Amino acid sequence: MTMATVHVPLDDRAYDVRIGPGLIARAGAEIAPFLNRPRVFVVTEERVAALHLDALKDGLADDGVQMKALVLPAGESTKSWPHFTRTVEWLLEQKVERKDIVVAFGGGVIGDLAGFAAAVLRRGVRFVQIPTSLLAQVDSSVGGKTGINSVVGKNLIGAFHQPSLVLADISVLGTLTKRDFLSGYGEVQKYGLLGDADFFEWLEQHGPALAAGDSGLRLEAVRRSVQMKADIVERDETEQGDRALLNLGHTFCHALEAATGYSDRLLHGEGVAIGCALAFELSAKLGLVSQEEPSRVREHLAAMEMKKDIADIDGELPDADGLVELMSQDKKVVDGKLRFILARAIGDAFVTADVPPEAVQAVLQDALLGR
């Protein structure tokens, strides 16, 4: 298989996610059917622009599509009001019309920011996601969550705005650092853990080879991840229930990210991977799964040469109380109670608000003692 398409069936907001090598080179042919006039407005960032913007320009020009690009600084701090304002004003200066297409060309930061700009511009223009990180290809580019960070917390300002098309070009994954690739893999293994034991087994078998560069395996891993996300988003587009399953590992992750100052000490997908292991540890502590399950999660992360525990994070961290306090800032707090995603088995996760704080505290204490 050299190309796959996953359909996200959301009535009049339905769209395709195209997955395969060489999609940037044929971006014009892919996007042209959506255009009212042959031009697009690309929002990207410096690193991606240096590596891939010429290829996108050529790929669009091959089908007679012109582009204008706004190149923003790379990094999480771009997902903020100042860059959002700049993006919206730039799009207005370019005289973007209601029927035009904005292209988000980059990782999760650019996808979220450009998607949010498209959501509010002229009360909503269409946009196409061309995700260039593994994390964005398997998670943030699909499902329509867009937004920016507030000083109070991450992703607190935003809108649901589904893209019209997603082009996940797996050739670009070859330009990622090993660390960035593996960070994205933290979200891939999450899909197996939350809802598909066969996929997790497949990853145990093929994960190291796909990390080493096998493009057939990469395509299959992205396809299966996107298919799972599409199925969940179809059931629960605006996260009233099941969509929260996608947050497996994220409650622990957000506390660890806050504790490490959202810095290079811990990338998001690394925090998700450690968070998944801790969520399984918590499930074992509550008697939901046997102790073998968290061990199996960690063994896989170790085989992938990934961080698998709090002990693998360099530098100082708060104590268990401090981490629990950071969790209470989480978006998933409802009526003062923190919701957790726990598991009954690998591939069988569920959402609950019924977790004794002492159990969370004990899991963190054990993990910190391992340091």
Ligand code: GLY
């Ligand atoms: N990244 C989680 C979600 O899209 O719901």
